[in-house]
Amino acid sequence: MAVEITLDQLKEFAKNSDRKKNILETNPGDKVKVVKPKTQGDALLESLRINPMTFGAAFAIDKANKERKEKGLEPITEDDLKKDETTAGREFQASLAGASANILEGISNLLTIPVDYAFDTSFTKDLNTVTRKFVEDHGSPKTLTGDITRIGVQYGLPSTLTLKLVNQIPKLGNIRKSYTAFRKTLSKIENKFLRRSAKLGTSIARRSGQGGLALGAADALVAEPDRQTLFYEPVSEAGKTGRDLAAARFINKLKFGAEGATFGVGFALAGKALPIGAKYGLYKPGAFALGLGAKAVDKVVTPVSKVASRIPGIQVPFKLANRGGELLVKELGTRIVLPAFGQPLKGAWTAKLPDFAKWRTFSTESVKPLEASLKRLDNKLAVLRSMGQQTGVQYSLNTAARQEIKRAARRTEKLLESIEKRSYNLAKSFEGRYNKGVHNSPASQDYYLDGVLEFLKGQKTLAALPKDLRVTAKALKTDMDDIRKVFGNLLPSGDLREAVLKNVKGYMRKSFAVFENPGYAVPETSPLFKKAKQFALNLINGKGGAVFRVQAKKVYGGPGVSQGRARELQAEEMVREILRLGKVDMYDPIKNLNEIGKLIRMKNFIATGDELPTVIKNLLGQQNNLKSQVMTTVSSMVTQSTNKLLFDKLAKALQQSGILFRTEEAAKRAGIMNPVKVGKAQGLGAMKSLLTDVRRPYYGASDLVEAITTSKGPLDAWIQNGVYKNLLQLKTGVQYGKTVLSPETQVRNFYSAMMFPLARGVLGGRASATDAIAMVADDIFNAGKGNAQAELRLLDNINEGIKYGVLDENIVASELQAVLREVRNGTIESVEGLAKFLEKNPLTEKAARLYAGGDNVWKWFTYNWYKSFTKDLFKGNVENARKWFREVAGRELQQTTLTGQKVDINEAIRQAASWYTRNTVPTYSKVPLAIQALRRTPFGNFVSFPAEMLRTTFNNMMISAREAASDNPELRSMGIRGLMGLYTTLGGVSLAAKGLYGSVTGLGDNEMNLYKQYFAPEYQANSNLLPLTKPDDGKFKVVNLSDFIPQSVVIEPIEAIFTKLREQKSLGDSDMLEIFFGKNGPVQTFFESYITTPIGFEPFIDVGRGRTDTGKKIWSDSDPTFGLEGSKFSKSFAHILRVLEPGIVTSSRKFKDAILKQPTPTGVVRETSDVIIGAGTGLKPYNVDISEALDYKISEFTRIRSDVFKAEDFYKFTDVKRRGGDVIVDEFIDIQREAFRLQKDIYNSIQAAKEFGLSDRDIKKLFKARKGISSKTIRNIMRGKFTPVTFSETRFKKKIETLRKREKEQDFDYDLSKRFIFPKNKLKRVIRRLNRDSFDQPFYYDRPKDKDLRGSIPVITPDVGIASIRTPEIKTPPLPPQPTPVAPQPTAQVIPQTGLTASETALLSPEEQAIRLKQRGIA
Secondary structure (H helix, E strand, O other): OOOOOOHHHHHHHHHHOOOOOOOOOOOHHHHOEEOOOOOHHHHHHHHHHOOOOOHHHHHHHHHHHHHHHHOOOOOOOOOOOOOOEEOHHHHHHHHHHHHHHHHHHHHHHHHHHHHHHHHOOOHHHHHHHHHHHHHHHHOOOOOHHHHHHHHHHHHHHHHHHHHHHHOOHHHOOOHHHHHHHHHHHHOOOOOHHHHHHHHHHHHHHHHHHHHHHHHHHHHHHHOOOOOOOOOOOOOOOOOOOHHHHHHHHHHHHHHHHHHHHHHHHHOHHHOOHHHHHHHOOOOOOOHHHHHHHHHHHHHHOOOHHHHHHOOOOOHHHHHHHHHHHHHHHHHHHHHHHHHHHOOOHHHHHHOOOOOHHHHHHOOOOEOOHHHHHHHHHHHHHHOOOOOOOOOHHHHHHHHHHHHHHHHHHHHHHHHHHHHHHHHHHHHHHHHHHHHOOOOOOOOOHHHHHHHHHHHHOOOOOHHHOOHHHHHHHHHHHHHHHHHHHHHHHHOOOOHHHHHHHHOOOOOOOOEEHHHHOOOOOOOOOOHHHHHHHHHHHHHHHOOOOHHHHHHHHHHHOEOOEOHHHHHHHHHHHHHHHHHHHHHOOOOOHHHHHHHHHHHOOOOOOOOOOOOOOHHHHHHOOEEOOHHHHHHHHHHHHHHHHHHHHHHHHHHHHHHHOOOOEOOHHHHHHOOEOOOEEOOOOOOOOOOOOOOOOOOOOOEEOHHHHHHHHOOOOOOOOHHHOHHHHHHHHHHHHHHHHHHOOOHHHHHHHHHHOOHHHHOOOOOOOOOOHHHHHHHHHHHHHOOOOOOHHHHHHHHHHHHHHHHOOOOOOOHHHHHHHHHHHHHHOOOOHHHHHHHHHHHHOHHHHHHHHHHHHHHHHHHHHHHHHHHHHHHHHHOOOHHHHHHHHHHHHOOOOOOEOOOOOEOOHHHHHHHHHHHHHHHHOOOHHHOOHHHHHHHOOOOOOOOHHHHHHHHHHHHHHHHHHHHHOOOOHHHHHHHHHHHHHHHHHHHHHHHHHHHHHHHHHOOOHHHHHHHHHHOOOHHHOOOOEEEOOOOEOOEEEEEEHHHOOOOHHHHHHHHHHHHHHHHHHHHOOOOHHHHHHOOOOHHHHHHHHHHOOOOOOHHHHHHHHOEOOOOOEOOOOOOOOOOOOOOHHHHHHHHHHHHHOOHHHHHHHHHHHHHHOOOOOOOOOOOHHHHHHHHHHOOOOEEEEHHHHHHHHHHHHHHHHHHHHHOOOOOOOOOOOOOOOHHHHHHHHHHHHHHHHHHHHHHHHHHHHHHOOOOHHHHHHHHHOOOOOOHHHHHHHHHOEOOOOOOOHHHHHHHHHHHHHHHHHHOOOOOOOHHHHOOHHHHHHHHHHHOOOEOOOOOHHHOOOOHHHHOOOOOOOOOOOHHHOOOOOOOOOOOOOOOOOOOOOOOOOOEOOOOEOHHHHHHOOHHHHHHHHHHOOOO
16 A cells, blocks of 8 residues: 655654754754865865765874863864864765764674574674764764765665666566567557656656665665654664664664655655655755765775674674584583493593594594594594594695695696697698698698607607697696606606606606506407417517416416417417506506516516507507697606605604504504504505605504505495496486586576675675686686687696685586596496596586586685685784684694695695685585495485585584684674675575565565465475566466575575474474474485485386376376387386486477477476576576466365375275274274365465465366366365265175175174174264364364363373272172173273263263263263
8 A cells, every 4th residue: 555645744754854953944054154174284184084085084183183182282283163163074074974884883783683682692782882972973964965965875875786786677587578568569659748648657666666675775774773764663772782672673674674665666756866865854955965975985884894893892702602512512412422432421421521633533442441432433423524534634635635636637638738729720720721722731630749749758849849839838848847857756766766867858658548448458359469469479489488388388288289279378368467467456557567568578677668569559558649648647647746745744744643653662652552554555656655664664553544544435346336337327427417418507506606605705806706707718618729828827827726626626517527437437348438428528528617617716716815815814924824724724734835845924825715715615525425425326416515515504604603703803804704694695695685576576475485385396395485576366487596595405404394384383283293304394305415316217216107206197007018109118218318318408498499389298388588597597487377286286175085095994804803983983083184184285275375366266266177076165165164075885885795795605703783894873973073164273183172071080190190090989780691702892092181082072972971981980
């Protein structure tokens, strides 16, 4: 309903709106005059005041002058102004200061209100006291113009920003298109006056909605708490503190927002100035002042977090919360569970617990019971930790090593990619010139690549290469020279070290397929095998083959076997042995090659593989291309060098932390019962390390030593199984197609990833998102293009990003690629094809890079933001960095890096920024061991992502709380910023969007909860749905924000609790087990990603039962089993293909169907605009039709009459001697109870449909369209009355007839009366009791019964138990002899509150009930 404002009301409001009463009727100029500065010093200050960049300096000088005057000292500058005089600069300064203070208080209240409400603190009051004092002293202009400026700044900018957001609403869907088309229609009106009037009306309507939203949001945000209102009476804040003040302030903000929206609508014609001016009593608003204020606010508004961080004592509650959490988890939680891990109960509560991080250094073999128990407990927790059983130092060193290997490989790969692209371009260029006759012969890409390979080997000079290849080829050679030099220097003395150092500038290993492809095999019938066999035969028959000839005779000779045949068999076995040696894991292929060399009697050391005979190189699958040889050389050398440095550093660090010991005796003295030597460590290859030195070994507990030297996963053996691998490959391949190969998912991945930095408040000018996008785009698309020097600068950034673990860590892409690699590295050749195709195909590889790029943009942005922040925080001092690492990161900053460089301030900044990024943004390498194991199973969907969202959300909260408790105000500010960011992503964003769109559409949380509960698809039960349009006859447009906000996986289990509570309330239930463990409840929602049927398996399960989970039929029983069309097989095959198709196919079909207006199988026609929006943003708007949804509900109602009997053995012969009489009646009541629940759900759905605009008439039409529903039933359901389901007399009579027939056939008497088998009258009495029972009441038999029936039943209290109730003695005459009973009559369950069974309550009269109670001795 529109609100009418009279002129008198507006004037009265305007008069009272300013505390000084100096606006409107009293001319401010009569009291205060604006004059020019009267002194030279004040003139200088005036110039500072009117400049937004320098007015702060003027403010400081004014403050100093005031303090000096109070102390009786001479001021710095003299103003010589009277009390009724001021200057323009002073007014501007006061207006700016007042507006800024009010804005900051309003925004800060978003933080203080929830804190005060939760902890009953007084931050809101304290902030208000400080702000009001500041405004009174420094922010109160004395003139009309000054107040106009203050209000313009305070409300102008927020409402402008809000208006920009509101203006985006018409751009969604067809709203803008429809509006424009309507305006064009109006242009056709011939009458000029009517045409202009119509256009003006539509413009006013549009601007009214936008202006109302904009000013309403601004008013709610920045209005000062004590301002006057016109339409809404604010809640008094007088005398309130803590939680009460927080609640009052929050309610008032809502009221200010509502009033602001009213004024924004009422004054749409006059634009922004008039509603602001009228609302705050400004009769003559000044456009100049408004514009000036809007510009000034940009320069003076400081981040809210900085203001909040300087509130005295704000860190105290965070310190208490951190300490409380530590006590709860470590002290209380640990002591409760410790006895389960071997610690005596008394010791668990009396022992002093060491720091949590120390538990990882203990051993289960320790002689100290507490340490052994804590280690056993820690081992269980380790599977849920990113670092597993490693200590902090151990994990950081291992991570640094892994990232260094990854960095070198990625950089080399990028340089090779650039060289290949540039070589290709050169080849194409020469091909074009050849075709035009410019050159005599074409040059191929391989020609240029071979030239680069010769250059890298030192066989060609740089000048001999084309200019386009020189920069990148030189960079690659420089990298390789450095790698070769480090590798050679770290190698132990021997042939390999000598070979490498002798040829540092040209050492290049040969690449062989036998080492790189686990499925590599050479058939014995192939030419390769035959030629190798001939080579071996020549060796056997040759000059040095005497040993082979003796062996051939010994092993293969014998009766009937000629000498030649024995030697042939020996030669075949030699070839097999060569291939076997190639597949043995010797940690360095050079070892394999030298073993092969020994077999074929080669005397010289094999340093590269090129020394082998050509026939053997061919047998092993030699690869002569540039990329293979470079990657083989780099990967093996970098891996071995890095692992040596890692293990050397680990040896020292673990000895220092008390995990490893130099002697066995030292380990025993430390409490280790059976210490073991540290043996071989994986990944060293030809290297030797301090950790594995057999001459000076280290000792430690066996469990800790194994954790250090092995990296075997829990399912490594399983993954070799062929069936298991095929299941895993199917799951991964389908998931790959639905994500990496889906354009819509690619786009959504990019946009939703921006929520990761937002969750920590990481937004603003410290880093550039544009630069991050440009860098990632160049990385993906521009290799080998443009300026080569610029490309090297790009590689430096990528180098840094990968080295510090912030790039190429996308959860989904990394998970899929890791599983594919694991599948491909197995032994079963049949699964090789798909895994290799997805992993290595250029198109799928580019798609995977693009998918990871969506993450890389925001991780690179976040990393650089934190670099800027920590640079300011550390202030160039490494000691400040060390303090931060101890307090926030929880570990020490190492003195040197893995490669031995000293850690300076720049390195500390990079490491700190990396720590922040990797611990607050989902990172694949941080996935816990348990999830890594689950990822390798054929169950669940993308299990790493929800696990990482839980980890990072928890980390965001803990890190922010730790920072907010800091004594450093900058760090404290970051913590408060982080908490605000977390609030925003966990609910603030969706609340803002819902509030904004809800005010436009009229669909708030209540309406959307009704939609989700009664009409939405089941999978959206806990989703975050946003309405985009107003409901029109029950039709509106919706988008699912849960698809866009990654934090939804954390929010939805919590939302599920409230959803189930609403559901239970609407049905009149209160089953806590159902609330938590029921369908779509919090437990199922939480574990859904880990236990659901994988995407790839769903269609096979569907076709097995002939329908989908949603009930859609795939095939019918009447369909033939086989056939090209219409058969079960063809329909099943089509369903499987449709479900498994890659996302790009699905998206293409959606576009096609939308353009051609082709309905979906369910009859929905997609709108082209919705499909475009989905493809462009990842958010998919869709149409909701409440009428259709309700029609589906009503169709369910028609099935209720039969379905409610399905779960019961109502008419069956089960337990026939017991199931009769009252037992049948009780079952019938249970059936009615279920029917009541289902009908009530439909009744509630009808009431919900009315909220969306459906009328009774519309709903009745839907009922009448369904056959088999009587008018009486329709009237009952519409009026909220229950229609009981009836029983079938025919089936009961049939049951009786069957029993009598069986008695005759078997010559056996069941001795069951007809009334017992079919208690007809009692069943009818149940129906009469329930007929037209109201849905507003609980089910009749679940209600407490009348007082008169309960009055005679003794009240059982804790003092008077059942046993103490006196049972009256009933005297009866002795019975005559009785026949032996055939079967005991069933005893129905007695309800304690009534003393009767459910059927007795329903069927017996009050007198009969009294008799029954008397018989039970409780009358």
